[in-house]
Amino acid sequence: MKSIRVPRVESADPYAEDIDPSVQCSSCEAVCCRLTVVLMPEDRVPAWLIARDERGMETMAKGEDGWCAALDRNTFRCTIYDERPSICRKYAMGSPSCRDERKKWFGAAIPTPVRVL
Ligand code: SF4
Ligand code: SF4
Numbered sequence: 001m002k003s004i005r006v007p008r009v010e011s012a013d014p015y016a017e018d019i020d021p022s023v024q025c026s027s028c029e030a031v032c033c034r035l036t037v038v039l040m041p042e043d044r045v046p047a048w049l050i051a052r053d054e055r056g057m058e059t060m061a062k063g064e065d066g067w068c069a070a071l072d073r074n075t076f077r078c079t080i081y082d083e084r085p086s087i088c089r090k091y092a093m094g095s096p097s098c099r100d101e102r103k104k105w106f107g108a109a110i111p112t113p114v115r116v117l
Contacts, residue, residue, distance in 0.1 A: 023094035023102070030076040031105040032091055032098055033068040036060075043085045045070070060085060 037060040039050065049069050051061040061069040070080045078084055092098065102110055 018096055019092060020094040020099060023098060025093050028076070028102060029105070030067065030071055030078075031101045033071045033076075033078070034062075034066045034105075035101065037068065037085050037087050040086045044083055045080060045085060046083075049080070 039045065039058040039060065045060070049061050051059050053059070063069055065073075067073065068078075070078055070084070072079050078088070
């Protein structure tokens with residue numbers, strides 16, 4: 001009998017199977033928007049939101065409070081959502097990194113109720 005080789009399908013996101021669906025941005029204070037967001041050449045964010053270090057590396061600027069300058073502090077929503085950087089687009093709600101950031105920020109008091117805006 002002739003054997004058939006089945007190609008191995010690589011998952012696009014290695015963490016995709018480790019998403020906790022109970023985690024929701026609506027009950028968060030956008031704590032991932034405190035992380036440093038390095039800008040990629042393809043990113044097109046407004047110039048006034050870009051910070052550049054002495055080596056020329058570009059990141060999203062942060063406010064004195066530690067959150068990204070593009071975050072609306074009242075709603076915890078991204079004000080440049082449609083043009084947000086590629087790193088932000090790839091960051092998955094409920095992923096291990098998301099859960100780590102929430103744990104660091106909220107500690108034992110991780111919020112569960114949906115935030116009404
Ligand atoms: S992705 Fe995670 S850390 Fe970021 S706002 Fe959503 S729930 Fe919070
Ligand atoms: S660009 Fe938007 S999604 Fe990305 S860190 Fe800033 S506020 Fe958050």
